Amino acid sequence: MNISELIYTDNISNYIDESNSVLIIDKKVYSLFPEFNTFKKTLLFHSSEINKSFYSINKILNFFIENKLSRNSKVYAIGGGTLLDTVGFAASIYKRGINIINVPTTLLSMADASIGGKNAINFNNTKNIIGTFYLPIQVLINLNFLNTLENKHFKSGLLEIVKISLLFSKELFNFININQLKDIRNSKIIIEKIIKEAVHYKTKLVMEDYYDVGRRKLLNYGHTIAHSIELTRKIPHGIAVGYGMLLMQKYAENYYGANPELSITLIKLISKLRIKPFIFELSEIELDLVFQDKKLSNKEIDIVFLKDYEYPIIKRVSINELRNKIKNMS
C-alpha cells in the first residue's frame, strides 16, 4: 500500500481544486477561518461524538449524490479527528471509494487521525465499531489552525505524541519534555519538528502493518482504559491516553519489572502540563466500561506497556486477572 502524500502549507485554499470536488468542514473551523467561505459545494459538520453515526453518513452520502460525485472526484475533509473519521468512512464506501484529502485542524488529528487510513463511526453504543481501512490521497497540514485550538485540546494532542515518542524515540520524548508548553505553542519551528517526527514514526508503523494485525497494535498503548475514562471523567481523548499510559506503567512495574522511571516521568510531565493528577482508583462503572461485559471475563485481550523507553511489549492477558490487578493497584 502507498502512504498518503503529506504537504505542510500556510495556505490550504491554494491546494484546493474546486472543480469536481466538495468540501466538508467543521462548523467551528468554518466560522474561524473565512478562507473557506468562498467555496460553493460545502457541507458544514458539527463535530461531536454523537455525530459519528450512520445518521451523518446518510447525510454525507446524499451530499455526494446531489453533487454527482464520481470515483475521480475529490472530497476535502477539514476538521478534527471526529470529522475525519466520519467523512473518511463515508468516502470509503461511496462508489466503493472516492478520493479523500484530509485537512486536520487539531494537533491530535495532525499527528494521529489524519494518518494511517483508519476511519470509524459509533454504532449500537459502541465506539468506533464500524469503519474501514482507507487512505487519503493527500494530507494537508496548516499549523496556523493550532493558534485557535483550546489549551486542553492542545495538551490532548501533545500526549498522543508523547505516546509515540515513548514507544519509538526517547530523543523526541526528551525534546518535548525539555520545552515548556507555552514555547511549544508559540514556536512554529518547535511544533513542526514535533509533529513531523510523530508522523514519521506513525507512518513507518502503519506501512509495516496496515491492517492492524501485528505491530500496529502498539498504538493502543494507553488506550485500554482511555475510552472509558474519557466518557466518565469528561476529559479529552489524549489526556485520557496520558492517564492510561501511566496506569499501564504502574501495572507493568508491579508485574513485569518495567523501569519505574517511566511512571515517574509521566507523572512529572502531566503535572508540568497542568493536568489534574490521575486518580488511580477506577470506579466499578469505569471497570465495567473498560472490560465491557462480565461474560467476557474468561477471555483474553492484548495490552501494551513499556519495559523501558522504546521497548514496548504487547502481552495477551486474561481480562479477569487484569481487572482484579488494576482494581487493587490504587
Place this chain on the structure above:
Amino acid sequence: MNISELIYTDNISNYIDESNSVLIIDKKVYSLFPEFNTFKKTLLFHSSEINKSFYSINKILNFFIENKLSRNSKVYAIGGGTLLDTVGFAASIYKRGINIINVPTTLLSMADASIGGKNAINFNNTKNIIGTFYLPIQVLINLNFLNTLENKHFKSGLLEIVKISLLFSKELFNFININQLKDIRNSKIIIEKIIKEAVHYKTKLVMEDYYDVGRRKLLNYGHTIAHSIELTRKIPHGIAVGYGMLLMQKYAENYYGANPELSITLIKLISKLRIKPFIFELSEIELDLVFQDKKLSNKEIDIVFLKDYEYPIIKRVSINELRNKIKNMS
C-alpha cells in the same frame, strides 16, 4: 492482494466451523436445504433488491454485535448475489473487516458475485452505489444448489458466463454453445467445467485490476443497458446482460466494424435457450434510466464491445451521441 481460496464440495456443512462464527442464509435456501437447520447462530435473509439497503446492514451489524463477533470470527454468507453483496458489505465495515466465507447458491453468484470482492447495496434509488472492495477468505461451491434453481435463473447465470467466454475464451463459448441447456443442467461434469473456466478467467482479470480502474471494466460488457431493462422488463440480471451484449454488438457492427457473426451467434443462442427475442427499441423511460440524467448528456462514459471473439474494446463515448445512436438502431 490475495485471491480467495476456492473449494468445490458436495457437503458445505463439513466446512463450517461453528465455533466463533455465524451464518446468514437466504430464507428460501434455508427451507430447501435442511442441512443448515442444525446451526445455532443463524440469521435468515429475504433476498430482494429492496433488502440491499442500509436497513438490512443495520440488522446484520446488530446480529454481529449480539454474537460478540471479533475480527477473527467468521461469517458464512449462504445465498445468491443479492445476499452475498449485502452481507459482504456488512462484513467489510464491521470492526473494519471481519472474515467472510461466501457460499453461492445460484449459477450467477457461483461464477460472478462470489468472486472478486466487489460488494454493494442500493441507496437513494441508485443501484449498487454504496459498497467496498473486500475479498472473502474462502468461497465454497456446492453444485447441488443448482438442482433447485429456477430455469430462468439458470439461464441468467449462463449468460453471464457467456459474457466471460466471449471476452476471453472462444473455446469456452463453443463448449457452452454445442451443449443443450438440459445437458448442461443435468450433467455435473459439464456445469463444473463451465463454472471453473468462468471463475478462472474472472479471477485472472480481478488480480490484474482489483480496484476496477482499468481492464476490469471489461466485465461491464452488456451491462450499460442491463440494469435498466432488468427493471422495466422484469427479467433476471443475466438475461438483461445477454440482451445488452446483443445491443452493443449491433452498435459496434454499425459504427466500429465489429464481426457480425457475434450478433448472429448471440441471437441464435438466446433463441436456443428459449429466451424471448430482444426488442431493440428502447423506450424513453429505459433510455432515461440507462443515461440517468439528461444534465449529464454532455458527459462521456466507457462502453465495452467486441471487435471479434476474445477481442474486447473499451471506448469512451459521448452519452448524448450514444443515446441517439442506440435510439435510431431499432
